[in-house]
Amino acid sequence: VKLVESGGGLVKPGGSLRLSCVASGFNFSTYGMNWVRQAPGKGLEWVSIISTRSDYIYYADSVKGRFTVSRDNANNSLFLQMNSLGADDTALYYCARGENYFEYWGQGTLVTVSS
Amino acid sequence: SYELTQPPSVSVSPGQTARITCSGDTLAKKYAYWYQQKPGQAPVVVIYKDTEKSSGIPERFSGSSSGTTVTLTINEVQAEDEADYYCQSVDNSGSSHYVFGAGTKLTVL
Numbered sequence: 001v002k003l004v005e006s007g008g009g010l011v012k013p014g015g016s017l018r019l020s021c022v023a024s025g026f027n028f029s030t031y032g033m034n035w036v037r038q039a040p041g042k043g044l045e046w047v048s049i050i051s052t053r054s055d056y057i058y059y060a061d062s063v064k065g066r067f068t069v070s071r072d073n074a075n076n077s078l079f080l081q082m083n084s085l086g087a088d089d090t091a092l093y094y095c096a097r098g099e100n101y102f103e104y105w106g107q108g109t110l111v112t113v114s115s
Numbered sequence: 116s117y118e119l120t121q122p123p124s125v126s127v128s129p130g131q132t133a134r135i136t137c138s139g140d141t142l143a144k145k146y147a148y149w150y151q152q153k154p155g156q157a158p159v160v161v162i163y164k165d166t167e168k169s170s171g172i173p174e175r176f177s178g179s180s181s182g183t184t185v186t187l188t189i190n191e192v193q194a195e196d197e198a199d200y201y202c203q204s205v206d207n208s209g210s211s212h213y214v215f216g217a218g219t220k221l222t223v224l
Contacts, residue, residue: 105159
């Protein structure tokens with residue numbers, strides 16, 4: 001199992017960013033997928049989950065209305081569209097496989113929101 | 116939403132037993148999961164469904180549950196066990212879906 005995130009970077013407050021996660025080594029279309037983030041020096045915060053067929057999607061209250069999760073099963077990819085970014089969104093963003101818990105994690109992509 | 120409460124830190128000497136607790140009302144009804152995170156690395160699940168050990172995790176790691184508290188126990192602690200440990204559970208109250216404890220820093224003296 002391998003999960004590789006990309007798309008992070010430096011963005012100004014109010015800006016947008018789209019994260020990607022490419023999966024390999026397992027049948028991507030049969031697993032729920034998540035985004036989990038970790039602010040520098042802080043703990044883990046679950047962000048979003050998307051089911052296998054995208055028929056159920058949940059977000060943490062802290063990102064609801066600003067972030068949109070999606071997936072492309074044909075290309076084993078998970079995405080996170082992040083809009084209206086603020087300083088509190090600065091974090092390492094992990095994609096993680098699983099429902100109920102997070103069996104496998106990528107190495108993360110760093111998002112820094114700063115002017 | 117509900118919270119999961121962990122001690123910020125636990126310190127033990129090599130060879131001793133470390134116990135890290137996680138408390139929360141919904142743990143009486145929902146499973147807990149434990150993750151180990153070493154500096155600069157992604158978290159790794161060590162215990163799932165309260166007591167089940169993940170593949171490749173040393174035998175000295177175990178999990179237990181009693182009421183609203185779950186415990187991660189590490190017997191005969193080794194220097195390599197020094198890490199942050201997070202508990203996690205499901206939150207069906209509608210506000211978060213999944214929730215983590217704040218984490219416990221295990222220091223091996």
